Amino acid sequence: MSKNPLVLFDGVCNLCNGTVDFILKRDRKKQFRFVTLQSESGELIRKKYHFPEGIDSVIFILEGKVFYESDAALEIARLLPAPWKWATIFKIVPVGLRNAVYRWIARNRYRWFGKKEECRIPTQEERKFFPGPNDLEL
Template sequence: MPAAPLFVFDGDCVLCSRTVRFVLRTETAPVVRFCAVQSEAGQRIVGALGLAAMPETFLFVENGKTYGRSEAAFRLAAYLRAPWRWLRFLRFLPRGPTDRAYDCVARNRYRWFGQHTTCLIPVPEQRARFLAE
């Protein structure tokens, strides 16, 4: 696993790909790495964690720990500029309601936002931040 924070996302999901683009535009420093779960690297990471090939959540790996569902989103928010970084404080809310809200969006993400037939292709200056193989 890379030492830098890692965002493992569904490369087929329009919402997930837009989230990656949003993070690239609003992070405080270019430290977050990205990996589509459909890539070879994504499959290795998911396999090493003992998870299903296509988890119903994005994963966020930070300091050797893996987070999913709403906790992953709140931890990712800590790397964004204000006011977006303030969303990280939502992690102090009860996990049940925040995970249920996350699960609702995750279950409906293709229906509400659509699905790509190809994965996100980063611009050349961002390519090194994406794990593919």
């Protein structure tokens, strides 16, 4: 798999795209890579890791370990600089409660934040952070 932390996201979701922009802006080490769930790369990764049915929001893969829902968000935050990494304090909240809040936001994300007609297309400068199917080490 990728040597870099890999964020899989819903490419048509405005909230998810905003999250990618947020990470790109704050990732001083330029360590994160991003793949839309709807892309060919996303499909290849889905097949390799056998994601559970119905997962359509952020998935995070770090050193071969897959994180879903609130754990994905908190692991991503952990790799960002302060003060963002301090969000990991929310791990003290029981995972069931964290994931219930996460799922509530995920269920309403299109209504609250909107949706694009097509997946995000990275800018020329961003392309190196969005591996294609031939760039993945599966």
